[in-house]
Structure formats: C-alpha cells, structure tokens
Amino acid sequence: MAGPVLEMRSIVKTFPGVKALSDVTLTVRQGEVHAICGENGAGKSTLMKVLSGVHPHGSYEGEILFEGEPCRFRDIRASEHHGIVIIHQELALVPYLSVAENIFLGNEHATRGLINWNDTLRHATELLRRVGLSDHPETRVADIGVGKQQLVEIAKALSKKVKLLILDEPTAALNDEDSGKLLDLILELKKQGITSIIISHKLGEIRRVADSVTIIRDGRSIETLDVKDPGTTEDRIISGMVGRDLDHRFPERTPHHAEEGTAPALEIRDWTVHHPIDQQRKVVDHVSLQVRRGEIVGIAGLMGAGRTELAMSVFGRSYGRYAGGTVLKDGREIRTKSVPEAIGHGIAYVTEDRKHYGLNLIDTVNRNISLTSLAKVARRGVVDEHEERQVAEGFRTSMNIKAPTVFEPVGKLSGGNQQKVVLSKWIFAGPDVLILDEPTRGIDVGAKFEIYTVIDKLAAEGRAVVFISSELPELLGMCDRIYTMAAGRLTGEFSRAEASQEALMRQMTKDEEVTR
Amino acid sequence: MSTDVTARTPAPAPPGKSGDAAPGGLLRLMLDGLRNNMRQYGMLIALGLIVVLFSVWTDGDLLLPRNVSNLVLQNSHILILAIGMMLVIIAGHIDLSVGSLTAFIGAFAAVLTVQHGVAWPVALVLCLLVGAVAGAVQGFMIAYFGIPSFIVTLAGMLIFRGLTEILLEGQTLGPFPAGLEKMGNGFLPETGPNTNYHNLTLLLGIVLIVFTVLQEFRDRRRQQEFSLEVAPRNLFLLKLVAISAAILVVTMLLASYKGAPIVLIILGALVVGYGYVMRNAVFGRHIYAIGGNLPAAKLSGVKDRKVTFYVFLNMGVLAALAGLVVAGRLNAASPKAGLNFELEAIASSFIGGASMSGGVGTVLGAIIGGLVLGVLNNGMNLLSVGTDWQQVIKGLALLVAVGFDVWNKRKSGS
Numbered sequence: 001m002a003g004p005v006l007e008m009r010s011i012v013k014t015f016p017g018v019k020a021l022s023d024v025t026l027t028v029r030q031g032e033v034h035a036i037c038g039e040n041g042a043g044k045s046t047l048m049k050v051l052s053g054v055h056p057h058g059s060y061e062g063e064i065l066f067e068g069e070p071c072r073f074r075d076i077r078a079s080e081h082h083g084i085v086i087i088h089q090e091l092a093l094v095p096y097l098s099v100a101e102n103i104f105l106g107n108e109h110a111t112r113g114l115i116n117w118n119d120t121l122r123h124a125t126e127l128l129r130r131v132g133l134s135d136h137p138e139t140r141v142a143d144i145g146v147g148k149q150q151l152v153e154i155a156k157a158l159s160k161k162v163k164l165l166i167l168d169e170p171t172a173a174l175n176d177e178d179s180g181k182l183l184d185l186i187l188e189l190k191k192q193g194i195t196s197i198i199i200s201h202k203l204g205e206i207r208r209v210a211d212s213v214t215i216i217r218d219g220r221s222i223e224t225l226d227v228k229d230p231g232t233t234e235d236r237i238i239s240g241m242v243g244r245d246l247d248h249r250f251p252e253r254t255p256h257h258a259e260e261g262t263a264p265a266l267e268i269r270d271w272t273v274h275h276p277i278d279q280q281r282k283v284v285d286h287v288s289l290q291v292r293r294g295e296i297v298g299i300a301g302l303m304g305a306g307r308t309e310l311a312m313s314v315f316g317r318s319y320g321r322y323a324g325g326t327v328l329k330d331g332r333e334i335r336t337k338s339v340p341e342a343i344g345h346g347i348a349y350v351t352e353d354r355k356h357y358g359l360n361l362i363d364t365v366n367r368n369i370s371l372t373s374l375a376k377v378a379r380r381g382v383v384d385e386h387e388e389r390q391v392a393e394g395f396r397t398s399m400n401i402k403a404p405t406v407f408e409p410v411g412k413l414s415g416g417n418q419q420k421v422v423l424s425k426w427i428f429a430g431p432d433v434l435i436l437d438e439p440t441r442g443i444d445v446g447a448k449f450e451i452y453t454v455i456d457k458l459a460a461e462g463r464a465v466v467f468i469s470s471e472l473p474e475l476l477g478m479c480d481r482i483y484t485m486a487a488g489r490l491t492g493e494f495s496r497a498e499a500s501q502e503a504l505m506r507q508m509t510k511d512e513e514v515t516r
Numbered sequence: 517m518s519t520d521v522t523a524r525t526p527a528p529a530p531p532g533k534s535g536d537a538a539p540g541g542l543l544r545l546m547l548d549g550l551r552n553n554m555r556q557y558g559m560l561i562a563l564g565l566i567v568v569l570f571s572v573w574t575d576g577d578l579l580l581p582r583n584v585s586n587l588v589l590q591n592s593h594i595l596i597l598a599i600g601m602m603l604v605i606i607a608g609h610i611d612l613s614v615g616s617l618t619a620f621i622g623a624f625a626a627v628l629t630v631q632h633g634v635a636w637p638v639a640l641v642l643c644l645l646v647g648a649v650a651g652a653v654q655g656f657m658i659a660y661f662g663i664p665s666f667i668v669t670l671a672g673m674l675i676f677r678g679l680t681e682i683l684l685e686g687q688t689l690g691p692f693p694a695g696l697e698k699m700g701n702g703f704l705p706e707t708g709p710n711t712n713y714h715n716l717t718l719l720l721g722i723v724l725i726v727f728t729v730l731q732e733f734r735d736r737r738r739q740q741e742f743s744l745e746v747a748p749r750n751l752f753l754l755k756l757v758a759i760s761a762a763i764l765v766v767t768m769l770l771a772s773y774k775g776a777p778i779v780l781i782i783l784g785a786l787v788v789g790y791g792y793v794m795r796n797a798v799f800g801r802h803i804y805a806i807g808g809n810l811p812a813a814k815l816s817g818v819k820d821r822k823v824t825f826y827v828f829l830n831m832g833v834l835a836a837l838a839g840l841v842v843a844g845r846l847n848a849a850s851p852k853a854g855l856n857f858e859l860e861a862i863a864s865s866f867i868g869g870a871s872m873s874g875g876v877g878t879v880l881g882a883i884i885g886g887l888v889l890g891v892l893n894n895g896m897n898l899l900s901v902g903t904d905w906q907q908v909i910k911g912l913a914l915l916v917a918v919g920f921d922v923w924n925k926r927k928s929g930s
Contacts, residue, residue, distance in 0.1 A: 318815060340817045349815065357815050360808035362875050371805055372816040374798045383796050386742045425816070 002030035004065075005195050006051075006164060011062035013046055013055060020046040021060070022219040028164070033186060033196045035210035035227070037203075039241055040303055040470040043219040044199045045089075048166050052086040053079040066164070083163030087153045089172060093141045100124035100137035103156045127155040131185055146278055147178025154185065165189065166197045171205060172304040175281045183209050201241075201302045203234045203509045215240035235502070238509065242472060242501035250477035251453045253296075254460075263331025264290035265464035266347070266433045271325030273306075273313045283309045283320055285488040291433065291464040296455065298479035299468045300504050306488035307468045308352055311435045315349035316342040329433070343372060348431035350422055352438035352468070354415075358422040361411030365403050366392035368410050368421055373429045395424035400450060416447025423454060434458060435466040440474060452478060472501045486510045558924075559868060559884045559917065566888060570895030577898050578891075581773035584766075589701070589845060591890035592779040593618065593838040595883055597861035598868070599790050600834035602882035605865050606794075607827045608807040608874030609665035613654065613672030614835040615857035619850075620676040621647055621839030625696065626689035626849035636695035644836050650676070651832015652825070659824035673858070681851045690848030700844025703774040704781070713768070714775030721767025725760045732756055779841055786834075791879045803827060808875030863910070864889055867917040888913065 006028040013021040021043045028034045038044050049055050051064065053073030064071040066082055073079040076086075093102045100120050109119040124137035131151045135144060141152065150170060157165055167186070171179040186196055186209050200206055206213055207227060215222040215237065222240050225232045273284040284306045291297040301307045312319035314327055316339030327336050329345050336342040342349075351357040359368050370377055370388050377388040392406040399420045403413055410421055419439065426434060436455065440448045455478060459465050469475050475482050482499050484492040484507035492507035571578045597614050604611045621643050628634040628642060654672050658665045691697065708715040732755075739746045746752070770776050794800035805813040806820045814820055838857070843849050868885025870877035889910055896906050 312815075315815070316817075339815060340819065343817045351812075351815060356809070357811050360805055360812055360875065362808050363804060367801065367804070371801065371813070371818070374801055378798050381798050383798060383801060385796060386738050390742045 002032075004028065005030040005067055007065040008047070008051065009063050009065070011047065011050055011060055011064075013043075013050055013060040020219055021050070024062075024216065024219070024221045026214055026221060027224065028195060028197060029212075031190065031193055031195055032211040033190055033198060033209050035206040035213040036197060036199045036216060037201060037206065037213050037237060037241060038216035039201075039472075042216045042241075044216055045168060046219075047216065048086055048168060048197070048199065051079070052076055052084055052166065054086075080160050083161055084166070085157040085160055085162045085164070086166040087150075087157060087168065087170065089168045091146075091149050091153055093149055093152060095142035096140060098138045098140055099128070099135060099144070099152055099155075102141050102152060103127060103137075103159050105156075107159065123159070124155075127158050128152075130158060131155045132181065132188075145178070147174050147181065150174065150178070150182055151185065154189075162194060164195045164197065166199075168199045169201075169303065170198065171200070171202065175278075179205070201509055203237060206237075207234075213237065217241060234506070234509070238502055238505045242505050250474070251449070251456045253456055253478065262292070263328070265293045265330060266291050266466070267328040267331075268310075268314060269326045269328070271310060271314065271327075272323040273309055273320040274323050276320045279321065282323070283488050284313060287325075287485070287488075287490050289483055289490065289493075291466055293432070293462050293464050294459055295481065296459045296465040296467055296479045298475035298482035299466065299485060300470075300472060300475055300482055300508055301468075301485035302470065302508050304487070305485040305508065307485055308437055309488075310485075311349055311437055311466070311468060312351075314342075315339065315347060315435065318349075343429060343431075346430070346432035347435070348426040348429055348433070349435045350426050350437060350439060352441060354418050354422050359410045359418060362409055364407045365396070365401065365410055365413075365421055366406040369395055369406075369425045369428055372425055376428070391428065392424075395421075395428065399424050399454065414443075414447075416443035416450075419443055419447070419451065420454075423451070427454075427458070431463065433464045433466070435468070437468045438470065439467070440469070440471070448474075472504055475499075475504070476501065484508050558920070559881065559888065562917070563884055563888050563891065566891050566895070570891060570898070574895065574898045578895055579769070581769050583894070583898070584769045585773045585777060587890060587894050588770075588777050588780050588783075590894065591886060592777075592783055593842045593845075594857065594860045594864060594890065595783055595886040596786060596834055596838040596841065597857055598864035598882040598886040599786055599879055600831040601858075601861040602865045602868070602870060602877050602879055603790070603794070603803060603827050604665075604831055605862070605870040606807045606874060606877045607803050607824060608810065609658065609824070609827070610862065611654075611665065611669045611828065611831050612858050613650075613669040613676055614831065614838075614861060615854040615859070616673045616676035616680065617647065617650055617832065617835040617854075618839035618842055618857055619680045619852075619854035620650075620683070621836045622843030622849040622853050623680045623683040623689070623851070625840055625843055626692070627683055629693050629696065630689050630691075636693040640696070640840065643840055644833055647832040647834075647836025647839070648829055649832070651829040651835070654832070655825040655828025658828060659821040665828075680853075684849060684851050686851055688848050688850045690846075692844060692847055696840060696844045697847050698778055698844065699782075700779060700841045701847070702778045704776050704778065706775065712772070714771040714773075717767060717771040717775040720776060720781075721763055721771070724767075725763050728759055728763070729756055732759075782837075782841075787879060787883055794879055799823070799826070804875055806874075860889060861886075863914050867914055869921070885917075888917070 004027045006026070008024065008026040011021050011024040012019070024043065024047055026036075026047070036044050036047070046055070050060050053075050056074050057072035066084065071079070071082065094105065097105070103124050104120055109116045109123065121137050128135065128137060131154050133148060133151050133155070135148065141149060144152070154165070170182055174182065183205060186198065189196065198210065210227045212224055212226050213232070214224040217240070225236065267290040269288050271284055271287045272282060275281040275283050287306075287310055289297070299307050309319050313322060314336060317337055318339060326333050328334065329347075334345045336345065336347065355361060360371070366389055369392050370383070374383060377384055377391060389406060395401065396403065396406055401413070401420045401424070402417050410418055413421065423439070439455070440451055443451070452474070455465060455467065467475065467479055476499055479499075480496055482494045482504065483490055484494070484504055486508055487510075491510045492504075494503060567578065577583060597618070601611060601614065624646060625639050625643050628639040629636055634642075650672070654668050657663045657668045704714070704716045704720070706714060706716065732752075736746055736752065747755075770780075794803070802813070802818045802823045805816065805818050806823055810820060839854065842853055846853070864886035865877065865882050866885065867888050868877065868881030868883070870881070892910055892913060893906065896909065901909075
C-alpha cells in the first residue's frame with residue numbers, strides 16, 4: 001500500500017463567531033480516491049478551501065503536508081502550482097468563451113502576450129480526449145451540457161499537471177448518465193496515478209469509486225474507513241454522520257393527531273419539475289405529499305435533493321419548468337401559476353435565502369413586513385403609514401425583533417432578526433399554509449429557540465406548516481411527520497415515533513442505484 | 517412642495533423625551549436627524565451653499581425677483597423629466613429616450629395647432645396620449661419582452677429624434693396658440709387692488725402655508741392616535757416655522773415680479789402628487805421593492821412586469837408634458853429641441869440621491885438635484901461663464917455629489 005500523499009493535521013478554522021473546523025485530521029494515500037462525507041454544514045467545503053489556499057496560510061491553525069513537504073499556500077495559484085486543483089460545485093467556466101479558451105484561461109499558450117492558437121487547439125484536443133470528450137475545442141462552453149462542462153473543468157485541471165484533484169459534490173448537478181461517465185473518468189484518472197478527493201453524500205457513489213472515506217461531523221474528523229472492508233456498511237457511514245446528541249432545545253409540543261375525514265390543508269400530487277436550463281433533468285420527480293391543519297410536516301434531504309425546488313415551484317412556479325402535478329387546498333384543486341395566486345389561496349413560502357429572495361435589505365423593517373400585504377394597511381391604493389408602523393411595532397414586540405426602531409434598514413440587523421422580519425412579513429399575510437425553508441439557517445441558538453416557538457404557535461393556531469430542513473435534530477424535535485427526499489424523489493415518510501436520525505439519513509442518501 | 521421635506525422619516529425620539537426638550541437636547545435631536553438623513557439633507561445643504569456662493573459672486577443678482585422667476589422657467593422641463601426619471605431609476609432601469617420624445621411631442625403639437633388649426637386643449641390631450649403610448653410601447657418591450665431598458669430607450673432616442681425631423685421636415689414651426697404658449701411662459705393672472713405685490717401669488721402662498729401646517733398637525737395627531745412616538749413638540753414647531761418661512765420667502769420673491777409662473781403651479785402639483793404616490797401608494801412601494809430586490813419582490817407577490825410597464829408609461833406622459841412646456845416657452849417646435857435633456861434628467865436624479873442599482877431615491881431628491889444643476893447653470897450665465905466651462909463644472913458637480921455619497925456609505929460601514 002502506497003504512503004500518504006497528503007496529510008492535514010489538527011486543522012482549526014474560525015470565522016467571526018463560528019468555529020467551522022474544530023479539529024480535522026485527514027490522510028490521503030498516493031493514488032487513491034478518497035471520499036469525504038458529512039451533513040450539510042459539517043465543514044467539508046471549508047476544509048477543502050483551507051487545503052486549496054482559498055483560506056490562506058495563517059488564517060487557520062494546524063499543518064498541511066503535501067508529498068512530505070509542509071505547505072503554506074497564500075492563494076489558489078500557489079496550491080495549483082503544487083498540483084492541487086479544486087473543482088467547485090458551481091462551475092467556474094466563462095460561458096461565452098470556447099472550451100479551449102476556458103481550459104487555458106489564466107494559463108494561456110502565448111508568446112509575448114499573443115496567443116498561439118495552433119498549440120492551444122492541439123493541446124486542448126489532447127486533453128479533451130483524455131477526459132473522453134470528442135467535442136471541438138472551439139465550441140462555446142454555453143453550448144455544451146452541464147455534464148460535459150464538468151469534464152471540461154477536469155480537462156482544465158489536467159492542463160495544470162494535477163496531482164491531487166478535489167471534486168466538491170461533482171454529481172450534484174448531473175443526471176444519471178453524466179454522473180456515471182464522470183465517476184468512470186475518476187477511476188480512469190486513478191489508473192493514470194492521479195489522486196482524488198471527492199466530497200459526496202451519495203453513498204452508492206462512494207461505494208462505487210472510493211477506496212476510503214473520512215467522515216466529518218460538526219467540524220471534526222470522526223473516522224476514516226476502508227470502503228473495501230466488509231465492515232464498512234452504509235449504516236456504519238450513516239451512524240458516523242449523524243452521531244450527534246439532541247442537544248438543541250425545543251419548545252414543548254403537543255403532537256398533532258390528524259383528524260380523519262377532513263381534507264388536508266395542502267396536498268401536492270405527482271409534482272414534477274424540470275431544470276430551468278437542462279430540460280432533460282427532473283429536479284422534482286413525481287412528488288406527492290400532504291399536510292393537515294395544525295400539523296408540522298418536515299421535509300428532510302441533503303443538498304440537491306429538490307426540496308427548495310419543489311417548494312418554490314408549487315409557490316407560483318417560481319423555479320424551473322413545470323412538468324405536471326396538481327395542488328389541492330382543503331380538498332379542492334387550486335391554481336398556483338403565479339405568486340399572487342398562491343398567496344391568494346393562503347399559501348406562504350418563507351425562503352431559505354433571506355438576503356436574496358426574502359428581504360429588500362436597503363428598505364426598512366416596517367416596509368419589508370408590509371410588502372406582501374399592503375392591501376391590509378391601504379385604502380384605495382393608499383398606504384396608511386401610521387397603521388403600517390403600528391403593525392410593524394406589534395411584530396417588533398411579539399417576535400422580539402431587536403432593532404432600534406421599525407425604520408431601521410433590514411440590512412443592518414443580525415441574521416436571526418432578519419429571519420424574524422421575514423417570518424413577520426408572512427405571518428402578517430395571514431396564510432393557512434406556511435412553507436418554511438431552512439428557517440433557522442445561519443442564526444444562533446437563542447434565536448433558533450425563539451423561531452421554534454413561533455412555528456409551534458403557528459401550528460397551534462390551526463395553520464399547516466411544512467418545515468424544510470437539513471438539520472435532522474430540529475426536524476425530530478419539531479415535526480409531527482417527516483418526509484425524506486433524495487435526487488428529486490420522495491424516498492420515505494416517517495411518523496414522529498418512527499423517525500430517528502439514522503432512519504432518515506438512510507432514506508436521504510439513497511441514490512439512483514440503490515433505489516432501483 | 518415642502519410638505520415632503522421632513523415628514524419622510526420622523527426623527528425617532530428616545531423614550532421619555534416626547535415632551536419639551538431642553539434647548540441643548542433640541543440641537544442634539546436636530547443633529548441626530550441630520551445624521552440619519554445625510555443623503556436627503558446633504559444635498560439640500562449643498563444647494564443652499566451653491567445659492568449663497570452665487571449670490572455673493574453675482575452681487576445678489578441671483579436672488580433678484582426677475583432672476584428667480586427666470587430660473588423656474590428655464591429649468592421646469594428638466595424638473596418634470598427628473599420626476600419621471602427618478603421613478604425609472606428607482607425601479608432599476610434607465611430611460612434615454614426622453615430628450616427625443618420631448619422634441620417629438622413639441623413637433624406633434626406644432627403640426628396639430630399650427631398646420632391643422634386644432635384647438636389647443638384638444639392638442640394638449642392628444643399630445644399627452646401620444647406620450648403615454650410611446651412610453652407604453654417601450655415599457656411593454658422592457659417589462660414583457662425582457663429587452664434591457666438601456667437598449668429599448670436608446671432605440672427610442674434615435675427613433676423619436678428621426679420622427680421629429682420627419683414631422684417638421686427640418687424646419688422650425690411656430691408660433692403656438694396662446695394657451696400652449698402660456699404653459700411655458702405665462703404667469704398667474706393679476707387681480708384685486710394694487711399692492712405692489714402679485715395678489716394671487718401671495719394668496720396662493722398663504723393657502724399653501726396654512727395647508728402645510730394643518731397637514732402636519734393632522735399627521736401628528738394621527739400618530740398619537742395610533743400611540744406611536746412623535747417628535748418632541750419644540751422640534752416639531754421649529755420644523756413648521758422653517759417650512760413656512762421657506763414658502764413665504766419664495767412667494768414674496770415671485771410676487772414682487774410678475775407672480776407665480778404657471779409652470780411652477782404644474783410642477784408643484786406634480787411634486788406633491790408624485791411624492792405622495794411614492795411614499796404612500798401601493799404602486800410607489802412596489803417600485804421601491806422591485807428596484808431594491810427584484811427576486812424578493814416577485815416572491816412577495818409584487819406584479820413586477822405590470823409595475824415596470826406603468827413606470828415607463830408614466831415617463832412617456834411626463835416627457836410629453838415637458839415637451840409641451842419647452843415648445844410653449846420657445847413658442848416654436850424645432851428639430852433640435854430637447855437635446856441632452858435625458859442626460860440632465862438622469863444627472864439630476866443621481867445628484868438627488870438615486871442609486872445605479874435601484875431601490876433608492878425620492879421625488880424631492882430629484883427636484884433638489886435638478887435645482888443644483890439649474891442654479892449652477894443660471895449662476896454661471898450671470899457670471900458670463902462660457903458653455904464650455906459650464907459643462908465641465910456640471911460634470912464635476914455630478915461626480916462630487918455621487919462620490920460623496922459613496923464615501924459616506926463606506927464610512928458608515930455598508
């Protein structure tokens with residue numbers, strides 16, 4: 001067995017207020033494919049950014065040895081110089097330049113500032129052949145699919161004489177066929193002696209390509225397992241990923257029991273959505289679910305499972321291309337083709353990305369709260385500013401929004417308080433059904449508890465709540481029922497009693513091969 | 517037009533201070549208010565400084581009644597355009613076509629009234645309608661077709677300029693019937709006994725003061741009804757005195773010459789009306805929302821396309837109005853009318869606090885920005901500065917105003 005090519009020892013990385021990595025040790029052997037596995041937010045991506053110099057030497061503690069030499073990378077160029085290349089989840093290609101131009105971007109074949117096109121094209125064709133692409137190197141990147149773009153990224157890495165290739169969730173945006181091709185290529189490169197680190201939470205994928213897997217949880221490396229070892233079952237990996245205590249605190253909740261005979265407040269049938277650009281890809285695939293009044297229903301899933309896409313598509317077709325399915329409210333089919341229609345039917349969607357989709361950061365607290373329901377504080381198209389201010393003051397008190405006045409720009413509030421403003425805005429709209437997408441993302445523990453309390457109260461008032469989250473403990477602590485999603489499909493449904501972190505995670509990490 | 521100055525963000529009073537504050541406290545409150553509304557008051561102060569400077573340099577000629585009257589007449593069309601442009605920029609767009617459109621409407625009005633003898637009120641209505649259609653067509657392409665506003669209105673700029681020359685066959689056409697001419701050049705009629713002042717203008721000024729004061733009191737009472745905190749009483753009274761004094765000074769100046777220009781009355785109505793819409797109407801709120809964060813506005817149920825469409829339709833109507841005013845003042849339609857008006861309107865909006873990325877700005881800001889440019893123009897004319905240097909100085913003024921804004925924002929930490 002070959003010796004280690006990379007050793008990362010006791011890496012600690014702190015951001016203001018958050019410890020992203022508290023103690024990570026990673027050893028990668030020469031010529032292997034090493035998988036890194038962990039929940040959303042466990043610290044996988046941060047670790048790779050430390051390794052590739054995105055977070056420069058000095059901004060973290062611990063040491064990195066590559067090929068036995070200590071590394072102090074100042075930036076990405078320095079790590080690439082040593083043959084460490086990272087391919088990010090969001091591809092970093094320029095869409096309107098050709099494949100060849102992209103491959104050699106920043107590294108052009110040029111003499112005295114003039115590009116040598118013959119060399120460029122010949123070399124590009126050679127690299128494309130190595131990654132299994134037969135497209136002409138002068139094709140625009142925008143004109144090839146996402147799958148091929150991913151391969152172009154790898155060709156670009158090869159052009160930099162890569163020794164250690166890091167792929168951050170490389171198949172998250174690919175369909176099954178393209179994923180298969182990519183995984184084959186990783187194995188092919190392994191034969192050529194290139195070591196790879198692949199971040200993934202698709203367990204089937206890990207079993208197929210990886211030699212060993214390191215599990216990271218809450219910023220710590222938990223263990224490294226040999227994938228070929230018969231003891232390394234999927235259950236073994238899952239228990240490593242979730243082995244966290246239920247140390248969060250939740251309000252006392254009287255579990256809801258569905259009344260038989262009444263129609264669910266919201267029912268979604270056979271909902272299917274295609275990707276907005278890649279029309280072949282089903283982002284949401286025949287999903288059916290329902291939620292009753294007074295009930296909190298969770299949707300668990302990892303990144304790319306299609307939860308947000310499902311919610312946004314149901315809420316006024318705000319994502320992707322609709323490809324079938326119906327929405328029923330209180331047993332009757334409704335139209336939700338536009339956001340105003342969805343709101344009119346008493347549906348509210350509280351986004352996971354409050355800065356981009358939830359708030360007008362340059363506007364004030366009161367105006368953000370009233371935006372969706374201006375009609376409630378306006379007469380004949382004219383807003384009564386005093387009534388609006390009074391409403392906002394009411395929410396400032398009841399939701400405990402920490403802002404000097406309601407005239408404070410929302411952008412100046414902390415994340416938790418911004419989230420309270422978004423919630424206030426939708427509560428003021430008076431919906432029957434609230435779809436909450438990661439309502440506690442990026443906020444501190446104290447504010448989380450306040451938000452749980454609000455959610456609990458909303459359900460107690462007889463509203464139906466859909467609770468989308470990546471944090472299993474909070475779903476287990478808050479929900480009456482939990483659905484799991486993976487790769488756009490519903491993969492399981494659990495009652496409060498049946499649900500456990502392990503059981504949920506097993507359904508969340510199901511990928512293509514396993515489901516079939 | 518002063519009703520808007522201070523009401524925008526009532527200075528938040530610290531608890532327990534809602535009664536009479538000590539004089540020192542009053543000063544502190546004023547400074548606080550100033551700091552919180554730096555952008556708003558900053559430009560107002562800059563305008564004041566420019567006025568004072570040019571008054572000194574021109575030995576007081578700047579503030580002679582005749583010159584103040586001229587200043588209003590010379591800049592009214594830019595101010596009208598700046599109001600519409602402010603809405604466009606707040607919504608996150610730009611309109612380059614307004615200069616050509618004003619020329620086109622002037623030409624259209626001339627063809628109607630001079631060549632075909634159409635009665636002027638009919639021509640007025642037709643012109644506003646044509647402006648609305650021109651704005652609506654551009655708005656439709658921007659909102660529903662998704663063509664960037666810069667492109668659509670750049671095309672509009674060329675098209676309307678060309679159409680103007682086609683309509684006028686390269687000639688200047690005039691004079692206009694008295695009604696249209698008055699719109700650009702006329703003053704309120706004189707009535708009543710001879711008082712050395714223009715009676716109707718005085719009356720109008722007094723009515724405006726009374727109305728403003730009543731409105732402010734009503735607003736304050738409503739705030740108290742909703743048990744909201746109000747500004748301390750002496751700060752409130754100080755504000756009333758300042759507003760009243762400002763209106764009175766302008767009234768006296770105008771009344772000691774020929775009285776209030778008709779276009780000033782139109783402008784005043786527009787400022788009050790649009791200021792109200794942008795502050796209090798659902799439509800206005802939606803404009804700020806789509807400019808501030810389009811995806812969030814969409815997900816909040818704002819019909820962004822409809823709002824964009826109407827913003828451009830409105831710009832078309834205002835451009836038509838400005839076109840009539842310019843044509844009336846020159847008493848002729850010329851193929852070269854309205855040159856660079858769009859740039860002056862855009863500059864006014866940015867000097868007055870608009871942001872390139874949209875979502876920010878007030879109608880009053882656009883007016884202040886327009887007045888800064890107007891006073892610079894007028895003052896430099898009085899000092900016989902050539903147009904060459906005038907352009908250089910106006911360009912620098914735009915740069916300094918926006919530069920100050922950027923610097924101020926960075927200092928306060930995003």
